Amino acid sequence: MKIHLSIVLAIAVLFPGSIQAQTTWKHGRLHVTPDKTGFQYRDGTPFFWLGDTGWELLNRLTTEEAIHYLDDRAEKGFNVIQITGLSLESLERKNRYGEQPLHNRDPLKPNEAYFTRLDTIVKLALDRQLVIGLVVTWGDKVVRVPGYGADPIIFDEAKARFFGNWMARRYAQFPNIVWILGGDVAAVREEGDFRSVWGAMAEGIISGTGKDRLITYHPSGYRSSSAWFNNTEWLDFNMIQSSHGEHDAPTWEFVATDLKLTPKKPTLDAEPNYEDHPAHPWPKWEPDSGYFRDYDVRKQLYRSVFAGAAGVTYGHHAVWQFLNEREEVGNYADRGWVNALDRPGARQVKYLKYLMESYPASGRERDLSIIIAGQGNSKKDHAEAFRAASKKYAMIYLPVGKEISVNATQLTGKRTKAYWYNPRNGEVTVSATLTKSSSMKFTPPSSGAENDWILILEDADSNSAAFSSYKKK
Known part of the structure; x- marks a missing residue:
């Protein structure tokens, strides 16, 4: 005998005790x-x-x-x-x-x-x-x-x-x-x-x-x-x-x-x-x-x-x-x-x-001042950025792939580690570990419209950011 699936589930819903026994909301x-x-x-x-x-x-x-x-x-x-x-x-x-x-x-x-x-x-x-x-x-x-x-x-x-x-x-x-x-x-x-x-x-x-x-x-x-x-x-x-x-x-x-x-x-x-x-x-x-x-x-x-x-x-x-x-x-x-x-x-x-x-859920602060050159001049290429309140890391979304200059002095540490994150496939490219300065230039792996990228900057001297542990899922 066949019993329609929707009927079985409807019966389960009408008896809450059986629902709790079958399903755990973690x-x-x-x-x-x-x-x-x-x-x-x-x-x-x-x-x-x-x-x-x-x-x-x-x-x-x-x-x-x-x-x-x-x-x-x-x-x-x-x-x-x-x-x-x-x-x-x-x-x-x-x-x-x-x-x-x-x-x-x-x-x-x-x-x-x-x-x-x-x-x-x-x-x-x-x-x-x-x-x-x-x-x-x-x-x-x-x-x-x-x-x-x-x-x-x-x-x-x-x-x-x-x-x-x-x-x-x-x-x-x-x-x-x-x-x-x-x-x-x-x-x-x-x-x-x-x-x-x-x-x-x-x-x-x-x-x-x-x-x-x-x-x-x-x-x-x-x-x-x-x-x-x-x-x-x-x-x-x-x-x-x-x-x-x-x-x-x-x-x-x-x-x-x-x-x-x-x-x-x-x-x-x-x-x-x-x-x-x-x-x-x-x-x-x-x-x-x-x-x-x-x-x-x-x-x-x-x-x-x-x-x-x-x-x-x-x-x-x-x-x-x-x-x-x-x-x-x-x-x-x-x-x-x-x-x-x-x-x-x-x-x-x-x-x-x-x-x-991959990062702490709290303590994020929008901060466009990180971008000192390369910000878009229109809505279509407007870049967005935020940093951690701890100043251990920052992220910049570039809707158009192009060179960007950033002020990394707002981050802690003497050195800055940079990653490029590809929003199309979740892959990560390690750019470099550099001495921190007030004007650092970065160029994404590809350029132009439809080549959007995320630049991730970390305090290279801190273990608290640790994007290096990211693995594509």
Whole structure:
């Protein structure tokens, strides 16, 4: 007799004791670090957020397809998957098992059968040590957003509070949930001020989970959640969407601005330009504008993190929508989701995580003054740099390979050891060990556009930096 896998997993979710016996979440729930710049598990283990965008997973995939996707992302080094509860599609749409999320489009009447599927997805992620960044509802269910569907506005404060609480109580037992409000929408628009509705939803989540949780807000393009919520107690960290409207959107400026705010909170770009997304497709895409490719992705990821972000989220234009032969092509996607899983950018992003995990997670300070010659004159070749507060090491991301001059006197020690780190393949080249000076020239192994490099400088007389121990994974 065959028993469908989704049924087995759904039964396991309904009996929490069996879940705890089967799966161990290694380090405890996620928390903000004491210095308010990043994340760590409950036991103090650092956590570098490397997300993938899987918005439509719940609607468009079978359980077997979801397993394939989650296995692929775990193998590629991702540790967060961003998905939606109530999706950006119509509330009338049925998932692959014929279920709609709500009865009569009413958030007071969730469809148990639909959310049993979400139970399964959360459990599958838990088994793979993946965090689910759960967007409770896409923003068009709170405010009418041009370009989205014709669903009615279904949330006021009371319904938002109820639904947030209902979701939170359902998933309170799971340690791998980060709660995301918003869903590609500004909290204050011409149509009105919707902060109280989102605040009510946050109150519902907190009443259902207690304070041992993380909540954030996913904004519309070219914005940060800090514009509306940095001073609110329920917002634990900020999210940025530098978006897909232009090449080289200054994500580093959003990050730097957020980190200057009081109270201080971690921040990250949760939606930079997706790989294979058409560049600036609104209101009409011009084919000559092209697509964002892996080079465009790398530039945004590295520059946001080097500016001080607590991590970053990658996205692929076919994967977020899980484009397949059953679906209408969304916004000029150029391939299906299975083909897109192995695109170059998706394979390369793990090298950013490996690099950042090779050094202490705290005590990083953005410092562009290290660069004394070779800084770009435009956004497309803008270089980002940071150093350790201990002054034992520094890193510089060069989006265009070219000679650079640096002031190494800001590092400790008499000698400086230099490495070139290749973000395309994770390989390391030892440049030299040199006497430290206020003007040191370095030339990367290759030059020009699409030849981006990271220059790593260490105090050669100290054992505390020790990048020499790095091994490509």
